[in-house]
């Protein structure tokens with residue numbers, strides 16, 4: 001059994017140990033030491049990294065049979081080794097984890113919202129609460145938690161038997177037997193936990209809730225403590241600064257400025273659509289003047305550059321308002337839209353004509369006898385239009 005030095009001294013960064021066994025874990029070399037300061041992934045807290053006599057520790061695993069594996073990039077020389085944990089990573093985990101105890105206790109004490117689970121990720125941590133809360137309630141718990149942080153209360157490690165613990169008023173009853181390791185945030189929270197924590201709440205720095213979302217009938221609370229809160233603040237500051245520069249407004253006016261831009265954008269799009277419609281009508285009138293006789297109808301078969309499918313439909317419909325007229329219009333690749341429209345009295349089925357054209361020239365489409373449209377033609381427009389003339393003449 002490995003002596004877990006972090007249980008009693010979470011501030012221990014370097015230690016001497018002996019290799020008692022070597023093995024492999026998922027194809028990589030792994031060491032078992034007689035004692036270690038390396039924390040293995042458990043209880044929502046990720047593993048430590050660092051070195052063992054120069055070998056890099058890339059994972060630390062608590063196995064089901066109680067062994068503690070240091071997965072390394074190579075085996076160190078000799079059995080007497082020196083371990084060193086990456087303190088920046090570890091201290092960050094300690095800030096987040098202790099912050100979680102304080103925040104969970106605040107939700108529990110002031111709002112009766114129990115923490116169902118905790119996850120400490122690479123960028124942020126989350127707790128899942130058993131019930132939904134209003135934004136004001138979340139802000140209240142956040143304020144109470146920070147009050148405890150700034151009171152700089154001691155955070156101590158205690159040990160008690162499972163039977164003793166029952167009478168001690170743990171925030172959450174433990175399912176473990178035997179000796180429990182308890183984390184005591186003075187006069188605020190007592191929880192059974194095997195993780196690593198800071199020695200005083202002041203070292204958490206700050207607890208900032210960055211987001212909440214409803215989750216499984218409760219509330220998932222995302223939060224940042226200490227150094228992560230500063231990193232998060234900087235990211236928000238830079239984002240806001242970029243927005244402020246782009247829109248030339250004060251930070252507090254950003255939401256209103258964005259709403260104004262959106263509203264202006266909608267109005268401009270409406271105007272463009274209106275103008276396009278009117279322009280398309282003019283285009284339709286101009287094209288109708290170039291109609292030729294074909295099988296007793298007046299045919300406009302044209303390739304039009306710079307119009308989308310909706311505009312082609314407007315132009316074709318405009319042409320087909322004239323008695324006896326049929327329009328076959330083809331747009332630009334790569335969309336290569338096609339529209340076939342006919343006047344009410346023209347004896348041609350637009351949908352049938354379109355179907356025959358896409359059969360010959362690729363693409364797809366459909367519609368009604370008076371108006372059909374499609375796209376994705378793979379032949380040159382001139383070939384498609386020639387086919388249309390041939391089909392109408394036959």
Ligand SMILES: [Zn+2]
Pocket residue numbers: 097098101183193194195196197
């Ligand atoms: Zn803990």
